[in-house]
Structure formats: structure tokens, C-alpha cells
Amino acid sequence: MFGFLKKKTESGVGRQKPQSMADRGLLVFENTSEVIQAENVLKKAGWPVRVMGPPPEIRTGCDLVIVFPLIEELNILRELDSAGVAPLQVVPVTAPLLAPVDLFQTKDFGDYLMVRAANMKITVAKGSLKIVNISGGGCPDVPYLAQAMIGKSLAEAPRPRELGHTLCGYALDLAYEELLRKC
């Protein structure tokens, strides 16, 4: 029934300039891992959503929210409900939001390549594409992710977005994606 709206969103609203937020809403979740799950669900279904920093009044410490086109609220909530990741709150965007870091730094060590996103760094051996080190970060999923990924190849290793729960885990996923693009 709402298919035409979705199509319109994909071709038009999704390309609006980031500062135009009046028609956007925020999906607020219990924790960052739910945000990551919900983002996976919505992106897989083709919704033009974006992960951003919450406004100060709902910020607790290590959080993300999902920005979505308000007009799609019912469809999106239905999608999330059926995936078992319903948000705690849905609120309209009323103030500028913080954008996640989108700068990557790459360092070539000869036999190894390191990519940094925000505070997270991941290094692979160029020959085998094996992950040899993960460093940086400050949240407790960092050592857990490092334990699960180091020693495995980029193809074999679990994705940080599958195991991570925090902004550091999310940043590591961005670095991992950048590494995939480069290798």
C-alpha cells in the first residue's frame, strides 16, 4: 500500500541535503546494539536511514539514533516490529544532530596496511589479508571484537557490526569496510 512512498523516498528524499532535517524523525533504542540491528534491518529493506548522534536531551553516554523520513513512520515501525527490534521512542528532529566521523586514515607499513576510523584502527597483512592487530577505542566491546577477529582473514572474520555493541564497535566496522574497499 505504501510502496509508492518508499519509491519516492529512495529516489528523492534520500538525496536531500543533510541539513534539511525538518521532515526527519529519530528512532531511539535501548542500546547501541539494538541500533545496529535496526539499521541492518532497515538498510536491507532499502529504507534511506542514517545513524547519527542523539540530541543532548536524550544522550546518555555511548549512543546512536537512527534518522528516518517521518512520513515513513508506520512502515518503518512495522518492519522493525516484525524483526523484533522495536524502538523505545520515536521523536521528530528539532535540532542539528552530530554526524559520525567520516574520515579514514590509511597507513601503509609495507607488508601491512592499517586503516583508522575515528578512534579505532585495524591492521591486516597484505599478503594473506589476515587481521593482525586491532587497536584504539575505549568501550568494552573492543577487546571482545579483537579477540574474535585477530588471526582471521578479512573474509573469515566476523563483522564488527554483528558482534559489536558500542560506538567504538561501530567505528571499527567503518574501518573494516574501508579496508575491504582497499584490499
Place this chain on the structure above:
Amino acid sequence: MLGIVGTVPDPEFPLVHGRPRLVGDRLRIDGHSIAVQRCTPALLAAALSASETMGGPDIYAFLVGDIGRGDGSRKLYRFLAEHLPEFDIRVLAFHYLQPDVDWHARVLFATQAMPSQPILIADAGFMYAAKMSGQSGSYDFFTPDVGELAFLADELAPHPFYTRGFVLHQDNKVPDLIRQAHAHGNAATHLLVKGATDFIAHEGRVIATVAHPCFDAMEAIGGTGDSLTGLLAALCGAGFGRIDAAVLAAQANRWAGSLAAPTPATQMVELIDKIPQALSSLLLDQPDQKRIEHGGS
């Protein structure tokens, strides 16, 4: 006594506190065994290694399992808020904890009720929470890397993930970032900024730098920043003045790296093995390093 607070990457690991021991490449505490890889176990191993080399301080750890869900961290925050005033600890280092502004405030409040006011060191997630809470000035040391320093300098960012690009681009202007962080009230009294050159600053002003020996590969090795914070905490706990402790910690960490002949694939435990040799050599070479009883800067 030096207190170290942090997490281990095991969801089943209970809240434990007590005196840890370093046995080979594992930590033993209260009947539990933890692999020394990176993060808080690496910090603790470095501090234990330094303490054994110097003959003190005694080390007491507060640990809990957390894999990023925050459940373990909240358990530990609650314990600290309720029980810290029972501990006589001279230096207290907070490390990998889920950043949580409310719990941070309760724990900081509990430190103020301790028998003597400890030197407070914050790194990793707890430093993020300290900055976001607006109470950075209550800390004696933050130990950020250059990226985290940019986050401290960005008055709007609640986490390094949101550091604005124009601030992040100032990688080569560490003294400027230090000044900005201090000017916005987002720096501890002292900063030990970890990087290709380590910067030691007091109230926004660079007091010392340590750049030798320098290995590019150190940046890739997970845990080199943790060991530096562990060394700093141990040296403060052994009675060194804050600046002397920071300089010596930076030197010892670099020499431990040098002795391990690092590549980007080197694992942290290989560097920790070299701490006794690196630290003893430095202490022998610099016999006039002053141990200033608690409070010297």
C-alpha cells in the same frame, strides 16, 4: 596502593576485586585467570610488571566481564559508588568501562569520600564519560591518543565517533589541541598524549615531549596505549611526581617496544615481557629521577 578499574572481554566473568598476580602471559585474580592481550588486562599487566621491577606499589584491581552491552560496567559502577570510600588507595586508574555519564558522576562522588584523595587517572571509556560529564578538571591525568585528544578538544563531541572533521584534521597540532581541550574545560590537570611523539602537558601547556625511540609499528599494536597508562599509574603509585612519572612511563613504554623489535603484527604480551628490562635501565641511567611523595607535579 594503586587501584585499577576496568573490564575483561568475557560475559561470564563476575565482578571481582583483589590483588592480581602476573603469571607468564596470564593474570590471576581471586581464582580467575585472564589472558593478557590488550585493554585493561594489558594495563594491569604493565603496572604489575613495573611494580615488581620497582618493589611497589601494591596493586588492587576491580574487574568485571563486559563485552560492550554495558551490564558488567554498570555492576562495577554500582559497586564502586557504594564501596570506594572503604578503600585507602593513593592512585586510582579508570579504564575500559562503558561510558555512562550518570554512573560516572556517582563514582567520582565516591572518590571524594575516600580516606585520602587519590591521584585520579582516566583513560578509554571512563575518560570519555569524564569529558562528557563536564568534570574533567577533577582528574589528575587523562591519557588520550591524538584522535582522542581531538575529541577532548571538540567541545561538542560526546564520543570520539562524533569528533568534527575540522578538529580531527589538526593531527599535527597537538599543542593547539591540548590548549583547546583545556580552554573548554575538557582536559584533566595533566595530559599524557600518546603518539609518534608523546606530549606531557600541565594545565594546557606542554611541559615535556618524548619521541625516542620511535617505531611506526607501535601505532598498530593493540595495547601499547594501555601499557603506557599502566606504567604511568605504577610510577605515580611508586611516589614519582606527576611529570616525572609521565616522562618515565613514556620512555619505558618506548624502550619496551624497542626491545621487542615490533612489527604491526606484534602482540602486546611481547612488549610487556620487556618492561622490567626497559624500566630498570632507565632507572639506572637516571638515578636523579625524583620520587616526590604524593602530590608533586
